Amino acid sequence: MRISELSTASGVPVATIKYYLREKLLPEGERSSPTQASYGTAHVQRLGVIRALVDAGVGIAGVRKVVGVLEEPPENPYDLLGAANAAVTPVIAGEPDLTEATALLERMGGAPEKCFPDQLAAVAHALATLERAGFTVPEPVMAAYLEHLSAIADAELAATPATSIEDAVRYVVLGTTLVEPLILALRRVAEQVAASRRFGTG
Amino acid sequence: MRISELSTASGVPVATIKYYLREKLLPEGERSSPTQASYGTAHVQRLGVIRALVDAGVGIAGVRKVVGVLEEPPENPYDLLGAANAAVTPVIAGEPDLTEATALLERMGGAPEKCFPDQLAAVAHALATLERAGFTVPEPVMAAYLEHLSAIADAELAATPATSIEDAVRYVVLGTTLVEPLILALRRVAEQVAASRRFGTG
Numbered sequence: 004m005r006i007s008e009l010s011t012a013s014g015v016p017v018a019t020i021k022y023y024l025r026e027k028l029l030p031e032g033e034r035s036s037p038t039q040a041s042y043g044t045a046h047v048q049r050l051g052v053i054r055a056l057v058d059a060g061v062g063i064a065g066v067r068k069v070v071g072v073l074e075e076p077p078e079n080p081y082d083l084l085g086a087a088n089a090a091v092t093p094v095i096a097g098e099p100d101l102t103e104a105t106a107l108l109e110r111m112g113g114a115p116e117k118c119f120p121d122q123l124a125a126v127a128h129a130l131a132t133l134e135r136a137g138f139t140v141p142e143p144v145m146a147a148y149l150e151h152l153s154a155i156a157d158a159e160l161a162a163t164p165a166t167s168i169e170d171a172v173r174y175v176v177l178g179t180t181l182v183e184p185l186i187l188a189l190r191r192v193a194e195q196v197a198a199s200r201r202f203g204t205g
Numbered sequence: 206m207r208i209s210e211l212s213t214a215s216g217v218p219v220a221t222i223k224y225y226l227r228e229k230l231l232p233e234g235e236r237s238s239p240t241q242a243s244y245g246t247a248h249v250q251r252l253g254v255i256r257a258l259v260d261a262g263v264g265i266a267g268v269r270k271v272v273g274v275l276e277e278p279p280e281n282p283y284d285l286l287g288a289a290n291a292a293v294t295p296v297i298a299g300e301p302d303l304t305e306a307t308a309l310l311e312r313m314g315g316a317p318e319k320c321f322p323d324q325l326a327a328v329a330h331a332l333a334t335l336e337r338a339g340f341t342v343p344e345p346v347m348a349a350y351l352e353h354l355s356a357i358a359d360a361e362l363a364a365t366p367a368t369s370i371e372d373a374v375r376y377v378v379l380g381t382t383l384v385e386p387l388i389l390a391l392r393r394v395a396e397q398v399a400a401s402r403r404f405g406t407g
Contacts, residue, residue: 160403186354
């Protein structure tokens with residue numbers, strides 16, 4: 004299909020498609036003439052992934068990392084998942100103290116050497132923000148986070164598609180980033196339901 | 206204490222404190238002379254809450270709503286929690302289709318009339334973003350979200366402090382907003398641990 008048809012099929016304006024082509028986020032189409040290129044369903048799919056990441060607030064640098072993983076996927080599934088996850092993990096500036104974050108990782112049954120430093124740094128950063136606000140997560144609540152987030156992660160991992168590398172990366176990257184707003188929104192609804200169960204509805 | 210001492214105690218610059226005073230996010234100090242006011246620990250605490258919310262990305266309008274809940278707390282605990290939660294829930298533009306979000310609420314044991322529309326709209330918005338990206342949450346994974354987020358909400362509610370209204374509101378507001386980055390960061394670590402358990406470490 005032509006670029007105008009790709010625009011219609013993907014819902015992405017032609018100018019934006021050209022920007023993604025220049026940024027090498029989208030592979031070139033097949034040249035059908037010196038002034039025309041032809042695009043396929045792979046381009047529509049790639050545009051869907053890019054738009055989804057941009058909508059989820061991932062910057063162009065993060066999108067480029069994800070595209071890199073999609074184009075040169077590691078062979079080992081563990082490395083693949085880690086690379087995809089790391090590509091969309093924001094980098095925390097500075098060198099945070101990882102002691103408490105490491106302790107939480109170990110309580111989930113993990114080992115520091117099997118975890119990306121950026122991921123532990125994100126936990127440390129979140130803990131530091133809470134501390135600055137003088138907010139302590141009560142221990143039974145922290146225990147609930149660790150237990151139930153582990154259970155959620157197990158369910159997510161068990162559902163990773165084995166159909167192709169592209170499918171697996173797409174699932175991990177989108178499942179990690181795009182599902183975050185859903186998880187947070189569901190948590191707030193769950194809190195409302197729990198409050199209603201606990202206190203009645205006034 | 207004087208405003209300069211309040212600045213030292215809270216770590217917030219004097220100019221910013223004056224801005225919060227003008228915006229009525231911080232109550233006036235007690236006038237000790239026509240040109241001087243005296244501040245107390247309540248001001249330090251309030252500044253801690255404001256900074257925490259601002260750091261968590263809550264805008265001034267959201268901070269104002271939270272301050273409103275803190276200053277005129279509803280009597281019923283359910284209304285109190287709902288108001289605090291709603292104050293920090295971003296408003297989604299437009300009128301999203303709430304059918305699927307309502308079905309998820311009901312699966313968690315809730316009823317639509319006991320849930321704030323903004324909270325359901327946030328779920329609907331997250332679902333729409335996933336759909337636009339062509340990403341479907343596998344049913345066993347969605348079931349895990351509902352089950353384990355309900356368990357997390359129950360643990361959070363059970364730990365709501367009963368010491369004072371201020372403590373309860375502070376806990377709900379900060380526990381809802383500030384804990385979100387921690388939950389997302391822990392989920393990514395949990396995914397890494399689950400991947401390592403499932404696939405080995407390459």
